[in-house]
Amino acid sequence: MQKISPMKLGLALGAVVGLGYLCWAVLVAAGWAQAMRDFMLWGHFIGPVLQVGPLAPATAATLVAFTGGAGFVAGVALGTIWNSLHSAGHGQPA
Numbered sequence: 001m002q003k004i005s006p007m008k009l010g011l012a013l014g015a016v017v018g019l020g021y022l023c024w025a026v027l028v029a030a031g032w033a034q035a036m037r038d039f040m041l042w043g044h045f046i047g048p049v050l051q052v053g054p055l056a057p058a059t060a061a062t063l064v065a066f067t068g069g070a071g072f073v074a075g076v077a078l079g080t081i082w083n084s085l086h087s088a089g090h091g092q093p094a
Contacts, residue, residue, distance in 0.1 A: 018068025
């Protein structure tokens with residue numbers, strides 16, 4: 001297995017996670033989030049117990065930035081761990 005760039009993995013994972021939450025914010029803005037959430041919960045045999053509120057742009061931006069940043073940190077950590085395990089598995093110093 002090849003080593004990977006922790007920074008590139010962090011950027012990729014951060015972008016994917018941030019994009020997912022950006023899509024959620026778009027669903028909220030379009031008024032489709034409640035139906036989507038209810039359907040997902042129904043599929044897991046959970047009754048609707050929460051209500052999706054109206055879009056608050058500052059909150060949505062904070063959510064996208066925070067989750068994107070968390071995805072970046074997780075990706076860098078994962079890449080670093082991967083490289084460490086890769087080195088340890090081939091008799092090289094970790």
